[in-house]
Each structure stands twice: as C-alpha cells, then as structure tokens.
Amino acid sequence: MGGASTLRLVWVYPDLLSTYGDRGNLLVLQRRARLRGIEAEQVLVHADQAVPRQGDIYLLGGGEDLPQVLAARRLRSDGGLRAAAERGAVIFAVCAGYQLLGTEFGGEEGQQVAGLEILDMRSGRGESRGVGEILADVNPALGLPRLTGFENHQGVTQRGHGVAPLARVLTGVGNGDGTEGAWAGRVLGTYLHGPVLVRNPGLADLLLSWVAGRLTPLAAREEHWTQSLRDQRLAAVTPAAP
Amino acid sequence: MGKLPMRARLATTLGGAAGTMSRLAGRGDGSVIGGVIGLRLEPDLLALLSAGRQIVLVTGTNGKTTTTRLITAALGALGQDVASNAFGANMEAGLAAALGKAPDAPLAVLEVDERWLPAVIKATKPRVVTLLNLSRDQMDRAAEIWLVARRWREALAAAKGCWVVANADDPLIAWAASSAEHVIWVAAGQRWHEDSWCCAECGSHLLRDELGWRCGECAFQRPSTRWVLDGDRVIDSSGRISDLSLSLPGRANRSNAVVALAVSEVFGVETAVALPRLRNVASVAGRYTRLARRGRQVRLLLAKNPAGWLEAFDVLEPPPVPVLLAVNAQVPDGKDTSWLWDVDYRVLRGRRVFVSGERRLDLAVRLEADMVAFDLVDGVDDAVDQVDGTSMDVIANYTAFQQIRVALGRAE
Numbered sequence: 001m002g003g004a005s006t007l008r009l010v011w012v013y014p015d016l017l018s019t020y021g022d023r024g025n026l027l028v029l030q031r032r033a034r035l036r037g038i039e040a041e042q043v044l045v046h047a048d049q050a051v052p053r054q055g056d057i058y059l060l061g062g063g064e065d066l067p068q069v070l071a072a073r074r075l076r077s078d079g080g081l082r083a084a085a086e087r088g089a090v091i092f093a094v095c096a097g098y099q100l101l102g103t104e105f106g107g108e109e110g111q112q113v114a115g116l117e118i119l120d121m122r123s124g125r126g127e128s129r130g131v132g133e134i135l136a137d138v139n140p141a142l143g144l145p146r147l148t149g150f151e152n153h154q155g156v157t158q159r160g161h162g163v164a165p166l167a168r169v170l171t172g173v174g175n176g177d178g179t180e181g182a183w184a185g186r187v188l189g190t191y192l193h194g195p196v197l198v199r200n201p202g203l204a205d206l207l208l209s210w211v212a213g214r215l216t217p218l219a220a221r222e223e224h225w226t227q228s229l230r231d232q233r234l235a236a237v238t239p240a241a242p
Numbered sequence: 243m244g245k246l247p248m249r250a251r252l253a254t255t256l257g258g259a260a261g262t263m264s265r266l267a268g269r270g271d272g273s274v275i276g277g278v279i280g281l282r283l284e285p286d287l288l289a290l291l292s293a294g295r296q297i298v299l300v301t302g303t304n305g306k307t308t309t310t311r312l313i314t315a316a317l318g319a320l321g322q323d324v325a326s327n328a329f330g331a332n333m334e335a336g337l338a339a340a341l342g343k344a345p346d347a348p349l350a351v352l353e354v355d356e357r358w359l360p361a362v363i364k365a366t367k368p369r370v371v372t373l374l375n376l377s378r379d380q381m382d383r384a385a386e387i388w389l390v391a392r393r394w395r396e397a398l399a400a401a402k403g404c405w406v407v408a409n410a411d412d413p414l415i416a417w418a419a420s421s422a423e424h425v426i427w428v429a430a431g432q433r434w435h436e437d438s439w440c441c442a443e444c445g446s447h448l449l450r451d452e453l454g455w456r457c458g459e460c461a462f463q464r465p466s467t468r469w470v471l472d473g474d475r476v477i478d479s480s481g482r483i484s485d486l487s488l489s490l491p492g493r494a495n496r497s498n499a500v501v502a503l504a505v506s507e508v509f510g511v512e513t514a515v516a517l518p519r520l521r522n523v524a525s526v527a528g529r530y531t532r533l534a535r536r537g538r539q540v541r542l543l544l545a546k547n548p549a550g551w552l553e554a555f556d557v558l559e560p561p562p563v564p565v566l567l568a569v570n571a572q573v574p575d576g577k578d579t580s581w582l583w584d585v586d587y588r589v590l591r592g593r594r595v596f597v598s599g600e601r602r603l604d605l606a607v608r609l610e611a612d613m614v615a616f617d618l619v620d621g622v623d624d625a626v627d628q629v630d631g632t633s634m635d636v637i638a639n640y641t642a643f644q645q646i647r648v649a650l651g652r653a654e
Contacts, residue, residue: 015436015439015440015447016439016440018436018584019378019381020381020578020580020581021580021581021582021583021584022583023583023584024580024583024608024611027583027611027612028611031610031611046439047439047447048447048458064386064387064388065386065388066388066440066442066445067439067440067445069445070440070445070446070447108388132577133577150577150578150579150580152381152578193578193580194578194580195580195583198583198607198611225603225606225607225610226607228603228606229603229604229606229607232603
C-alpha cells in the first residue's frame with residue numbers, strides 16, 4: 001500500500017468514463033475494505049488532471065464512443081496509468097475502459113484508435129450490440145464463484161500473448177468468442193458493468209487482496225443484502241444450454 | 243377533417259373506434275392502439291393530420307410531459323382548440339391518435355420520444371421544436387445520447403422556417419439546436435453534468451464556471467440567452483422580471499415553465515398572460531398528485547433516470563417526512579439497474595426510507611453503500627401502515643409508478 005496504511009482507490013476520468021453506474025465499483029471496494037478495518041480513500045482524477053502514479057487500485061469505467069476516444073488520447077499522453085501498471089498496481093477496467101487497456105479499439109465512426117498497450121489485446125466493432133444479463137464462470141486459476149452482471153456493448157475483443165480470459169460465458173456475449181474479459185498479473189478487464197463488483201463481491205475482494213493481502217471474511221449481516229441480490233440475479237438468468 | 247383524403251379519414255375513424263374499444267376493454271387509455279391501426283391503413287397519416295396546423299414539438303430526457311402540459315395551458319389563452327398527447331404516448335402512433343381525436347384543432351402541442359424526433363419533424367413540419375435536456379436514460383434500449391443529438395442536429399438543419407426553443411445550459415442540447423435557422427436560447431439550468439463533460443463538436447474537455455460552459459479547445463460555447471430562469475423568477479425576452487410562483491414543485495418545473503413561456507411568446511402569448519395559466523397546473527398525468535390513503539397523504543413523484551432522481555430529491559418534503567423508493571426493471575424502465583449507482587442517496591439520511599418494487603434488492607444494496615438506513619416493504623400500503631406522521635412522498639420509476647397509481651386508485 002502506498003505511504004501510510006491508507007488504500008488509495010483511483011477512479012480514472014469519472015467525467016469521461018462513467019456511463020453505467022461505475023461509481024458502484026469504487027463504493028463497494030471502499031466499503032469492503034473499511035469493514036475489515038482497512039482505511040480506503042477515493043481519488044477522483046478528471047480528464048484535465050494528471051493520473052497519480054502512487055495509487056493502489058485504479059478503476060476505469062464505461063463510456064460512449066467520443067469520450068472513450070478522448071480518454072485514450074489523454075491517458076496515452078499522460079502516461080501515469082501505464083507507469084502504474086508497470087509498477088504492479090492493480091487495474092480494474094470495465095467496458096470502454098477495458099477496451100482502452102489493449103493496443104487498439106473501434107472509435108465512433110468505426111475507425112481503429114490506439115489504446116494504452118497495457119494488455120496485449122485488441123478490440124473492434126462486432127456485428128450487433130450485446131445487451132442483457134450475462135453469466136460467466138470465472139477462470140479456475142482465480143478461484144471465484146460465478147459472475148453475474150449486465151452488458152451493453154458492440155465490442156469484440158481478441159486476447160494476445162500472455163493474457164488469459166477472466167471467464168467463460170454461459171449466457172451473454174462477452175468478448176465475442178465464448179470468453180469474457182481479460183486477466184494478466186494484477187490487471188483485470190471485463191465487459192460486465194452492472195456495476196460488476198456489487199453483484200460479485202468475491203471479485204472485489206480479489207482486487208483488495210492483491211494489495212492488502214489475506215482478508216478476513218465479512219460477518220453474515222454485512223453480506224446479507226449483497227448475497228440476497230446476487231442470489232436473485234443468478235436465479236433470474238438461466239445458463240444457456242452447452 | 244373535411245380536407246383529409248378519403249383513406250386518411252377512414253384511418254382516423256377506424257383508429258378512433260379502436261381507441262374507444264381499448265378504453266372500454268380496460269386496456270390502457272386507448273391513446274396508442276387507435277394510432278397504430280390508423281398508421282397501418284395510411285402510413286402518411288401523421289403528415290396528413292398535421293397539414294394546416296401550427297404544431298409545437300417537445301422533447302428531451304426529462305420534463306416532456308410536464309412542459310407539454312404547460313405550453314398547452316398557456317396557448318389556451320388564444321381561445322382556439324389545442325390538440326395534445328397529454329398522457330405521454332409520444333411515438334408516431336400516439337401522436338397520430340392525439341391529432342386524430344382533435345381534427346379541428348388549429349394548434350397542437352405534442353411531446354415526442356427523443357428517438358422519434360427527426361421523423362416527426364419531417365412529417366409534421368412544426369412551427370416550434372422545444373429541446374429541454376439530454377442525459378443517460380434506459381441505455382439498454384436507447385442510442386448513445388451523442389448519436390441522438392447528432393440526429394436532431396441533422397433534422398433541425400433541414401427544417402427550414404422552424405423555430406427552436408432550446409436550453410442553452412445543456413451543452414448537448416446547445417450543440418443539437420445550433421444547426422437550426424432560428425433559435426431562442428433559454429437559460430433553463432442544468433443540475434446533472436455527468437453526461438456533458440465532452441465537447442460534442444470536437445471531443446475535448448468542457449470547462450464550466452458560474453458564467454456557463456465552453457470548450458477548452460474549439461470555439462463551441464454556451465450561447466447567450468434571451469430568457470433566464472433566476473431562482474424562482476423569470477427574466478423574459480424584454481428583460482422584465484416576474485415571480486413564477488408555480489403550483490408544481492421543484493427547480494426542474496421552474497425550468498420547464500420558463501421554456502413554456504418562451505414557446506408561448508412565439509405565438510404572441512405574453513408572459514403576463516401565460517404565467518397565471520401555468521400557475522393553475524397542479525398535477526400532470528398523476529405526478530405531484532396528493533392522494534389520501536388510510537388517513538395519510540401520499541404524494542407521487544415520477545423519476546426514471548439519474549437526472550430525474552436528482553430533481554425529485556429537490557422536491558421532497560423536508561425530513562422527517564418519510565419517502566418510499568420503488569424501482570422496477572421492465573422494458574419501459576430499462577432492464578439495466580446500473581443507473582441506481584449514479585444517484586447520490588446521502589441526502590436521504592435523517593428520514594425514514596422504504597424500498598419496494600421488483601428490484602428493491604438493488605436499491606437495498608445501493609442505500610447500504612451510502613449508509614442510508616431503509617426498510618423493505620411489499621408495496622405502498624405496507625409503507626403507509628408504517629408511517630408515523632401524516633404524509634409520505636413516493637419516488638418511483640415508470641412501471642413502478644403506474645403500479646402504485648393503480649394500487650392507490652383501486653382502494654379509495
């Protein structure tokens with residue numbers, strides 16, 4: 001953890017990349033850290049500010065095409081996020097933010113736009129928009145329960161060398177090839193918004209544990225509403241037949 | 243109706259009959275089915291029904307139904323019939339049905355769904371197009387709002403002779419409207435900024451200060467305005483200041499009223515004449531209505547998206563008056579509840595909060611994260627029974643609102 005014992009949660013460009021309730025991921029990380037006695041502060045970085053290099057967890061959210069292109073331009077010239085990744089900081093990116101992590105993605109007219117080159121992957125535009133509830137089984141190497149979320153995107157993403165899928169899709173679209181999201185080291189990306197960490201507290205705890213080490217389990221009453229929501233959403237969506 | 247071609251007349255008559263049957267059968271208020279049938283018989287029905295009338299179109303993410311009602315009230319001063327889709331049926335069929343029901347009205351005030359605006363401009367050749375605001379709403383089925391604004395921009399550029407009344411404080415609205423030949427800019431305010439940090443013209447960062455907004459890179463900036471909402475007052479196009487003193491509550495409705503006054507002036511209805519008529523509007527399609535329920539007063543507020551919830555919080559009675567929040571995620575609501583996380587609920591601390599609706603667990607987790615205490619309830623009556631005082635406010639999204647109206651309507 002950077003400096004004292006306060007966890008720094010850096011939300012990158014909430015003014016450009018925050019379309020689908022992305023604040024939820026920040027709030028859930030903060031809540032779950034504090035319930036363990038770990039102080040966690042929110043650091044909001046707007047597009048006209050420099051990205052701090054000493055954050056612990058960096059969050060990137062979803063965005064429309066135009067803001068996504070602008071965010072890519074700013075983040076490339078800023079260099080802070082890439083430096084943080086090279087230092088081994090945790091990065092968790094959703095939807096448009098996820099696409100930004102790769103080498104290129106599709107812009108507002110379908111043109112290819114250069115990404116941040118943090119992960120070896122490329123995104124483009126698919127034939128149709130994937131909209132709806134999504135279920136996916138997490139990569140066994142991460143040891144997490146099934147993911148539930150909502151997706152709304154037209155992107156398709158191909159992973160390159162050294163980048164593993166985050167999950168395998170049961171219902172929904174994800175990367176477009178049956179896989180969902182990407183994972184390499186301490187960098188995770190996903191098409192699930194939802195916001196995804198609200199419905200998938202195990203994923204939130206994984207990110208926290210990468211910074212804070214082993215976490216104590218929360219009390220049942222502290223998990224009650226989260227677990228109720230998670231059970232309801234899992235029950236509401238039937239996995240597609242294999 | 244004498245001027246309508248035979249097929250359009252037949253389409254209107256059959257459509258009207260279907261609307262009546264639908265109402266009798268208890269299937270909604272009959273304002274859409276008639277139009278659907280009419281359009282099937284005559285695809286140009288909307289254009290034919292619009293010919294020879296002076297038409298006002300009203301669109302935007304929030305405030306369409308209320309502003310349509312306010313403009314209709316103000317134009318009543320002209321002493322002529324005004325056709326209107328007063329109950330919010332705002333796609334092609336609803337518009338055709340509203341015009342078909344009032345064949346002799348020389349004026350029409352029509353609220354239009356954001357996605358339908360370009361087609362409706364083409365068909366109706368409006369005298370005035372009113373643009374209120376644009377923000378995220380039901381994103382699982384709506385287009386990205388920048389694309390919506392771009393389509394408006396193209397449609398308005400092609401609409402020769404049309405007047406646009408537009409909110410200059412909303413950058414996306416300003417961008418869409420600035421392609422039009424004639425624009426009357428209104429300083430109607432914008433509380434929700436989260437969808438307009440990016441210059442719609444060049445994509446750069448927008449800068450904001452007390453004077454408004456401007457692009458940091460290109461020349462795009464807030465246009466200067468002829469009408470201004472200043473707290474509870476309006477400054478009209480000739481610089482006169484009047485107290486609004488509306489019956490409708492909240493900043494958003496004051497903003498809607500100033501826009502309505504600007505539209506009215508295009509028709510020669512001065513503020514001094516229009517304003518008393520706006521003040522008489524106390525409830526719009528069930529919204530802001532106070533209903534007695536088991537000895538308590540229940541007031542209903544409709545809010546469908548983050549910007550709408552922000553404005554609804556502004557209207558709440560002060561604590562400790564309790565509030566019931568009700569959220570569904572059916573198709574008309576949008577099936578994605580992520581937007582709940584874009585709303586800041588901390589203002590609800592210090593009062594009793596109930597949550598209901600099909601997605602009440604989403605609300606529960608959301609409120610827990612904001613450290614707002616709450617109780618789950620099974621519906622409006624369950625909440626009313628737990629209220630200590632004499633009144634309760636309800637904020638609900640679309641289908642949750644309709645369900646509560648039905649529940650309250652049946653009992654009294």
